[in-house]
Amino acid sequence: MSDFSPAPTGAPAIAAAPAVRSPSQEAAWEYAWTVREFTASDAMAATGMTRSTVIDALENLVGTGLLRELPNARDAGVYRKGRPARRFELRDDAALLVGVDAGRTHITVVVADLRSQPLATHRVVADGTSEDVAQRRRVLAGAVDEALVLAGRTRDEVGALCVGVPAPVDAAGRSPRHPEGFWDLMNPDLMSLFDWAVLRRVDNDASLAAVAEGAAGAAAGRRDYIALLAGDRLGAGVVLDGRLLRGAHGGVGEMIAFDHVEGVGSAHGLGQIAAQWAAEAVAAGEVDPASPLALAPEIDGRVVLELAAAGDPDARRITARVSRVLALIVSVLGSIFDPSLVVVSGAVAAGVDEVADAARRSLPTDLHLPAPELVVSTLGADVVVIGAVAAAADLARECLLERWSA
Structure with a gap:
């Protein structure tokens, strides 16, 4: 987890009322976030401000403790002729x-x-x-x-x-x-x-x-996408035109409506429905009693997905059903929000590659809009x-x- 690019914009609540700051300080501060160390000339080129304005802004930021001035290029041993350039950087330890x-x-x-x-x-x-x-x-x-x-x-x-x-x-x-x-x-x-x-x-x-x-x-790099948390419960984070959507009550992406969608029937996540269907199949005698699925000491979504990935036929039948549910979820979200991408995120993502592959093949073609691209996150449970x-x-x-x- 390092060097994140700017997050999609939203309207988060923040504390305290803003103080007045100069446009030159704001421009220099914004530039400092985009680079590691930099010279006053670098800041001039990036912001379009004059040297005196840039120097004044940088010195003020150094005075706040949010920037630090580094040893100049000559002192650092990398500059030999002319006036040495003043070098600055964001103080990553300031807060x-x-x-x-x-x-x-x-x-x-x-x-x-x-x-x-x-x-x-x-x-x-x-x-x-x-x-x-x-x-x-x-x-x-x-x-x-x-x-x-x-x-x-x-x-x-x-x-x-x-x-x-x-x-x-x-x-x-x-x-x-x-x-x-x-x-x-x-x-x-x-x-x-x-x-x-x-x-x-x-x-x-x-x-x-x-x-x-x-x-x-x-x-x-995408401006229109959805992150689908799909472990125990469904939840969606929706970004359109580069903005994180919220709604009047913060309810954009709440999935209780899937209780009323035929073929999905609930807001349970992929892991939970895989576990539920596996337990029902074992109880109904639809699973070989000597199979790894039937003998598992505890059936949860992770177990079902892992057994399916290992080739267990009983678990694979369960995950084939799960993939059809995922395809319906992605299709409905695609029809409502028109994203270019849906990312299956969270801890469940570690085991759903095959489920996602099957879901891609099952995406309905009668919803008029192009189906969003469906991918699996690499960011894991964190x-x-x-x-x-x-x-x-x-x-x-x-x-x-x-x-x-x-």
Whole structure:
């Protein structure tokens, strides 16, 4: 996880009111994010500003502590004639980025520098059966604090923090009420929980998977795509025209509507339906009792996908059904949003290559629009936290200078 490109733009909630900053400082700050070390002449060429304006802006940024001036080229031993060039770089240690994947049963926190280089990773197994909101807040706060301890850093050094949750999230970082209270539990006012962070953002986990895929994954360079989280539950992060879509209540990409789509029938993810269908087949005696599937001590989606990949005929029959469901999901999403690409993301992606291959062959041809390209992510189970760090970096790039100067 390093050197993310800018994340798809959205409208994340941020803390505090902006301070006034000069256009020249803003231009120099933006340029510093795009390169490693650079000279004043490099900044002049990139921004179109005069030398005196550039030098003044860079010196002011050095004064804030967000940039550092490096030894000049002569002192560094790489320049011999004429006036030595002044060299600068973004101070990657000026502030921290914190990304959090706040799943129901697993929490991952990554602390990184401003260049998104990880400094520490902390993982917590949470009680997925608990409905105690106060306990979830304590667990999440403790996980972030422990990650900072592992990095040898403190809350005061955090410049931007982003948390991904399995719930829709609006532009203010709030989740709507859920009929069974699940969204309220997953996002128990996390904007206030982390109000000590200079900049903070709470977002849907599938939306952050889309950020990750656009910044460092299969959708890099794409402007119209969907990241499909499809492990236990379906969720979609939708990027169109380079913008991450949210909706009035943060519900773009919520998949409960698939309960009413014939051939899909639920918002269960690929792993969950594979496990369910395998268990039903074993119980109904439709599986060879001596087969690896029947003898598995526990049937979950990972087991079914792994056995199918190994050639087990019973597991392959199950995954063939799963591939048809995936084809329908991709077709419906393609018809509604018209993306050029759908990326199957998350932990389930590690075992769905054959499922995706079969789904590509099963994509309906009667939906008029061209079917989106279907690919499998390479970012693995950490796709949400990768996206959270990328979103925190984007937030820092856009807003940290004005907060720092306030």
